[in-house]
Amino acid sequence: MAPEAASPAQLKVRRVQLDTGRENVIVISRRSEALRAEIYRGFSRVEIRRGAKVLLATLLITDDGLVGPDEIALAEPAFRRFAEPEGSLVTVTPAPPPESLGAVRAKIHGQALRDDEIDAIIADITSYRYSDMEIAAFLVGSASFMTSGELIALTRAMAQAGTQLKWPGLMVVDKHCIGGIPGNRTSMIVVPIVAAHGLTIPKTSSRAITSPAGTADTMEVLARVNVGVDEMKSIVAACNGCLIWGGHVNLSPADDILISVERPLCLDTREQMVASIISKKLAAGSTHLLIDLPVGPTAKLANDNEAMRLRKLFEFVGDRFGLSVEVITTDGRQPIGNGIGPVLEAEDVMAVLSNDPLAPVDLREKSLRLAAHLLEYDPALRGGAGYARARDLLESGAALRQMHRIMDAQGPSDCNSDLGDLTFDVKAASDGIVSAIDCLRLNRLARTAGAPLDKGAGIRLFKKIGDHVEQGEPLYRVHTFDRSEYSLAEAGANAESGYAIVPARRAKAAP
């Protein structure tokens, strides 16, 4: 017996305020009239269609009254990305596994991928066709071995998968740090200096994923950073630069998706890092890029050999795309500046820009050095005149004025910038000299204290490497807002302060 010709039944869209992170998730009733839920259990990925619009999502099934049998509930990220009003009629069908997974399997079994295979993988990832475990399979398969041809193809595919900015003028400069060092907010000093000189520096930054603050989180203490492409262009036209969050500009969106899986897996391979950074900068329209590689025992790079290998890879890939890449290594043995966490870091930045005599010297000097490198892209300053020019722009107040122009152009932030008022001090257990500070541990501690979601949570350092301390003297102060964070942070700091202190004589004996 044959039924009448069937067309897929329609379901009404409902929004459900369920925060599912990056993933698109939908919920249907097991009693759904349109979908045979039991059948669909075999397919965890479904396609939701309205006209030509398609969204890929993970399916959950409910027996509760959460969703009516003629409804489909879209969790927040899915609802936002699908961008159709509640009550819209949609059809739902099982999503076939993405075809490019065949190439991922070939990669896992040791094959090098062709450019078109890599393009297909990145296109599917960008359309949310990959589940987290499929992304993990691609990353792990690539982590053990990647040819230079694959790296170039991956970088190109990622750069071309989202917005690609174009700028008037021949030179667009940018800087990037590979991260890992608490408090290292040089961009917020370098951008106003370089922009004050007249070079174009349209800086997009990330928010923290596993650290207590990204540049976008810290800048948000001073100004709005959720800026789209058109507004970004007019800010840069007016101020030569900006300091905004990259998330609204959609540069190399595949990179954001890959990072969201790399980070929890701690899969930081050199190739992924280079593809990630260069693809973002190509999409941003940069022509000249300065890369900061901090080196230190608890930094991402432990020694100069590692830094050199990474430098070569950055230069190799940059060259292939006509991007002028300069790579410098910097001191990554300890945090830069005194503050860790958005509000405390913003205080450091403004102290440097204001020529405050108490401003942290290391943050000032490092920023001047980076700015000097960028300024020397200007033919007029080539050959060593960059540093003096950078210092002049800072000391004259020109950089501060430029920062205020940028802040005004981006508009006021609506976030709370109070400092956390539940505090405790961590004190030296003995007399001596600070010999090491663990960047990983202080990052984790500041995060436990509530940063970056509480802008005013974090750590203020009183001592740095080489400082003399007496037993009981405070090494740093932890700021929190909340009882439970306070307790967790205090327990963490008591277990291990992150500071190593050696007797003064031993420290003197070492050169």
Add this chain to the structure above:
Amino acid sequence: MAPEAASPAQLKVRRVQLDTGRENVIVISRRSEALRAEIYRGFSRVEIRRGAKVLLATLLITDDGLVGPDEIALAEPAFRRFAEPEGSLVTVTPAPPPESLGAVRAKIHGQALRDDEIDAIIADITSYRYSDMEIAAFLVGSASFMTSGELIALTRAMAQAGTQLKWPGLMVVDKHCIGGIPGNRTSMIVVPIVAAHGLTIPKTSSRAITSPAGTADTMEVLARVNVGVDEMKSIVAACNGCLIWGGHVNLSPADDILISVERPLCLDTREQMVASIISKKLAAGSTHLLIDLPVGPTAKLANDNEAMRLRKLFEFVGDRFGLSVEVITTDGRQPIGNGIGPVLEAEDVMAVLSNDPLAPVDLREKSLRLAAHLLEYDPALRGGAGYARARDLLESGAALRQMHRIMDAQGPSDCNSDLGDLTFDVKAASDGIVSAIDCLRLNRLARTAGAPLDKGAGIRLFKKIGDHVEQGEPLYRVHTFDRSEYSLAEAGANAESGYAIVPARRAKAAP
């Protein structure tokens, strides 16, 4: 300022009827009084505790009224596994990433793992401490290379992670097929024959994951298969054998978790397959194991070379654990029997056991061959007497009586065993001889038709390889219950029937 000493606040357990598959998922309110949801966003995995009981789960955050601020909602699998009543008070804390992930990263970077590292990975996976992407990372990292030492350690760790059955008597026989061939329900004939002879054969089977039926799904048409350990033991004591679902017995639970990630990724490596099967059989207390490796162009093994490599690996691992493993290759060029899908397969099985003259000959002969191998573990039958004994037990009706004893002992099934009444026939496009049948495509088609969730959905084959057909003659009939499945299946079968037909002369020319 310091707060009073904080202890983690308590939340009331609520059950939410949300089917999240294998994963433990909990939902809390963004306005939760106890958890600072914003902080916890950084941690997708949390630990829920009540007294000494701990459950690891993935955290979702809601702004809706789904959950009160003093509540925590556990989705179905989490609620079932935590097994505490609604209203119980629990604490929730971020789950640190499992320590054994360090070993996974080492594996990805090419290191061979020690036994204790593999033990720790399997222990964490069994406790649901790994997310899907972390499991994928482990599997992919192992897929490219695994030493024989790692394979042994993995097999042992998996076998020891769940229930370990012990049986009275020295010999416990078992059989296992690596799968991939539709309709291949030999276990349901082999077990009653072998048990009727008096050997102990406590068979646990899986349900389908990506196929249209597992042995447990098909047996469930005839009897209850959701049987626990104690009941299993009394059934085997009474009948020498059983045919139950392994899911309630918790043998090698890590295997089920790994498979749930391997399958969607199509990561079927030989090492994973061997560890999976041998660990389950070790945990089941088997002493003698017969493994069926079907070989054919659309089977899991394409040729005898592949089968030989897999055979050697099975024998190597079996030897290390004192498990007597015998591996045979069988014809995997086409489905076995005529039915595909639980009800249709159960009909085939009962036709063979009843000596019905219309029973499928291939299913009967293959089952007799497998039973013969197992029977020859009996010293009295060694050296070739197994086949005659198996045939006698079948033809005399002893096997059928034993099957009824086992069915009675397991009890009646409560599932619907009607055959799907929405049907269509797929017909030969030309005159000729059937030269090939695509197992993968028929599996997919039967699944699209609704199997195994609709027991009576599936395919009945009218023609097998070598049969003459005339244009328009039915090749097979598809049974469904539901309009939408009917349409999907019909479209699939029209696109590609899965049958190759060659002109009779060409077929004759080939030897």
